[in-house]
Amino acid sequence: MAFNILIVDDSTTTRGMVKKVLKLTGLELGEILEASNGLKGLEVLRQNWVDLVLADLNMPEMTGQAMIEEMLKDPMLSQVPVIVVSSEGDQKVISILFEKGVKDFIRKPFDANTLRNLVEKALAPAPA
Numbered sequence: 001m002a003f004n005i006l007i008v009d010d011s012t013t014t015r016g017m018v019k020k021v022l023k024l025t026g027l028e029l030g031e032i033l034e035a036s037n038g039l040k041g042l043e044v045l046r047q048n049w050v051d052l053v054l055a056d057l058n059m060p061e062m063t064g065q066a067m068i069e070e071m072l073k074d075p076m077l078s079q080v081p082v083i084v085v086s087s088e089g090d091q092k093v094i095s096i097l098f099e100k101g102v103k104d105f106i107r108k109p110f111d112a113n114t115l116r117n118l119v120e121k122a123l124a125p126a127p128a
Ligand SMILES: [Mg+2]
Pocket: 009, 010, 011, 056, 057, 058, 059
């Protein structure tokens, strides 16, 4: 099964770097979708089957936190795993998001191997 992954970040450079890491994972990738803020991320999520979201927190128009909260209110999106990829130093936001079910958090600038491991872990089949 090929995985569709959505990268939500207002930085084109970061999206490019994340994409590069994804291509090196060896995972079978379907579409790599991109959005530059939370609002656009939700639009993409509502129009495509997405297996994993990699989300920045600090973005214009709609933050990653607000996007994740919207996802959790939507039964179609609440089960989609999210990994936060952010330079956000606010530990409080991170703990709130973990409590809400965010899978993992990786701080920017991220290490390619760490990101690859988190992505592989998030997409691994749940134990029976
Ligand atoms: Mg940002």
